[in-house]
Amino acid sequence: MRRESHSSSAHLGGIIRPVRIAFVPLVDCAPLIVAREMDMFSRHGVRVELSCEVGWATVREKLHYGQVDAAHAPAGMALALRLGLSAPRFRVVAPFVFNLNGNGITLSRDLWNRGARDANTLGKLVRSTRQRCLTFGVVSRHSSHFFLLRGWLASGGIHPENDVRLVVLPPTQMVANLKAGLIDGFCVGEPWNAAAVTDGCGWVAATSEDLAPNHPEKALLVAEEFTASHREETSAIISALSEACRYCDAAENRAALVSMLAATGLFERGAAVLAPSLVGPFDLGTGESRPARDFHIFHRRDANTPTAERGAWLLREFAAHGLLAGTDHAGGAHALADCWGDRALIAPPISSETKSKLRPNPKAILVA
Numbered sequence: 001m002r003r004e005s006h007s008s009s010a011h012l013g014g015i016i017r018p019v020r021i022a023f024v025p026l027v028d029c030a031p032l033i034v035a036r037e038m039d040m041f042s043r044h045g046v047r048v049e050l051s052c053e054v055g056w057a058t059v060r061e062k063l064h065y066g067q068v069d070a071a072h073a074p075a076g077m078a079l080a081l082r083l084g085l086s087a088p089r090f091r092v093v094a095p096f097v098f099n100l101n102g103n104g105i106t107l108s109r110d111l112w113n114r115g116a117r118d119a120n121t122l123g124k125l126v127r128s129t130r131q132r133c134l135t136f137g138v139v140s141r142h143s144s145h146f147f148l149l150r151g152w153l154a155s156g157g158i159h160p161e162n163d164v165r166l167v168v169l170p171p172t173q174m175v176a177n178l179k180a181g182l183i184d185g186f187c188v189g190e191p192w193n194a195a196a197v198t199d200g201c202g203w204v205a206a207t208s209e210d211l212a213p214n215h216p217e218k219a220l221l222v223a224e225e226f227t228a229s230h231r232e233e234t235s236a237i238i239s240a241l242s243e244a245c246r247y248c249d250a251a252e253n254r255a256a257l258v259s260m261l262a263a264t265g266l267f268e269r270g271a272a273v274l275a276p277s278l279v280g281p282f283d284l285g286t287g288e289s290r291p292a293r294d295f296h297i298f299h300r301r302d303a304n305t306p307t308a309e310r311g312a313w314l315l316r317e318f319a320a321h322g323l324l325a326g327t328d329h330a331g332g333a334h335a336l337a338d339c340w341g342d343r344a345l346i347a348p349p350i351s352s353e354t355k356s357k358l359r360p361n362p363k364a365i366l367v368a
Contacts, residue, residue, distance in 0.1 A: 018049035019226075019233055022059045023072035025052055025266040026171060027190040027277055028099045028218050028296060030257060031244035032072055037260055040243050046236035052266060055170030056140045064090050069226045070237070072098060074143035075219040075306075076314055082335040083327055085142060091224040093339050096238045097304050098218040098245065100297040101208035102277075103145055104193035105152055107185035108178055112203050112286075119156025119205070126163050137169040137177060137186035147317040148211045149187040178202055189217070190295070191273035194283070198273055203285030209294055214301060216310040224339075242304055249299035254278045311340040 023029045032050060035041050041048045051068055053059050060077065062068045064087065078094040081087065107116060111134075116122040126134060136153075138145045150160040158164060169177060174186045179201045186192075196202030208215060220241065227234045247253050258278050262270045276282045280292030297303050315336050318324050324332045 018047045019070065019230070019237065020049050020051055020068040021070045021072065021237075022051045022053050022062050022068040024055060024059065024171060026102075026192075026218075027261070027274060028102045028298075029072050030248045030261060030278075030296075031098055031241050031298060033261060033264060033266075034247050034257070035240045035244040037264075038244070038247070040240040041237070044236040044240040044243075046233050046240065048237065048240075054172055056143070057168075057170075060087060063092060063221065063223060064088070066223070069230075070220060070222040070234075072218050073221045074140055074145075075216040075310075076142040076144065076318065077140070078219060078221050078339045079314055079318060079332070079336055080142035080323075081221075082339045083324075083332065085323060091339075092221045093224050093227060093341075094219040094221055094306055095227075095234070095341065096220040096241060097216050097306055097310070098220065098241070098298070100214045100217060100301065100303045101294065102189050102217045102296045103148060103187055103208045104190070104204045105149060105185065105187045105206045105211075106174075106178070106193045106196045106202040106285075107205050108181075108183075109201055109203065109285075110181075111184060116205075117286075119152050119158070121156075122153075122205075123156035123158045126158050133163075133165050134184040135165045135167060135182070137167055137174050137183045137188070139171050139174075139188055140168060142318075142323065144208070144212070144215055144217055144317075145187040145189075147321055148206075148208065150321055152187075152206055152211055175199060175201065190277040191267060191269065194273040194276040195269055197276075197283050197285035198269070200285075204282075207282075207290075207295065212313075214297070215313060216306070219306065242299075245299040245304055249297065249303075251293065306341045308341075311336050314340070 021032065023032050036050060056073060059071045059073050063071055075094060075097065078092050081090045081092050114125055116125055136149060138149055140146060153160045153164065160166060171188050171192055174188045174192050175195045177183045178186065178196055179199065193204050197204065222234060248257055258271050258274045261267060261274050267274055277292050277295040281289035282292045282295055283289045315332055318332060319329060
């Protein structure tokens with residue numbers, strides 16, 4: 001299998017170098033891996049260097065400081081960066097969506113043994129054991145995981161701020177923290193729900209399909225300054241990823257996709273935890289399973305287009321979960337219009353004066 005990274009002939013400072021794209025090793029990074037391994041980037045005339053990161057805070061910082069040009073990241077991060085939420089403002093655009101759905105809410109086996117079966121029974125348990133505050137992990141306050149978990153808890157009469165504690169953890173640390181008893185559950189993307197079930201420490205209470213079917217999950221975030229001066233490379237990357245998403249979505253390719261991802265060495269648990277959400281059946285750890293066909297939607301349903309409807313969903317969720325505090329709704333809508341969709345590919349070039357203003361302050365402190 002081909003393991004060499006490809007990248008674009010991008011001129012920065014007179015030096016030709018690859019386009020650098022950050023990602024976190026989750027099942028929904030599959031289109032990036034496919035585009036690299038199957039030479040799709042090079043066929044579309046762009047050279048890409050992939051940078052594997054441990055979590056979304058690292059991805060955000062690398063975008064801020066120009067260590068990467070683009071990233072596979074939660075769709076909500078584009079709006080959060082535009083608004084300067086938990087970090088200095090930074091202008092990114094999201095011209096491409098990697099996938100719809102893809103997340104699960106997993107609870108500890110201890111909660112199952114104590115009678116939790118869904119949000120309502122968990123709510124009864126929370127109200128009957130006030131002496132201990134349950135803790136749940138999310139990967140970011142600006143991602144679908146935060147919205148899905150809070151909404152699910154509220155549906156069981158659990159106040160997500162007063163009755164429980166939410167903490168931000170990298171996806172790769174969720175299962176270890178659950179096994180150690182440091183958290184009681186989490187909302188995360190695959191393969192970590194399947195890993196918790198395989199390890200016997202967790203069970204899946206709900207998935208994206210249950211809670212917000214067809215929600216936008218990961219998007220391609222690109223520094224606006226980069227797109228302004230490297231439109232051809234940006235367009236080529238999007239074309240290659242679109243081809244890769246078609247491949248990932250085809251049922252007949254899913255088994256080969258599992259093998260391809262496992263062979264990269266990025267997923268230490270290998271095919272055993274990759275197959276459930278890609279090929280199925282997806283074991284819930286409750287004695288039940290479900291088909292995996294729509295767990296990840298990579299291309300069907302016009303998945304790769306940052307539509308106005310999907311942008312509106314993000315804005316509604318930001319508002320509903322208090323993330324627009326200090327910013328009026330109109331300001332949020334304006335920021336979303338600037339970053340969501342393909343306008344980056346047709347925007348006029350950025351002047352040198354504007355470029356200097358876009359560069360982040362190296363002394364700025366980034367908060368997770």
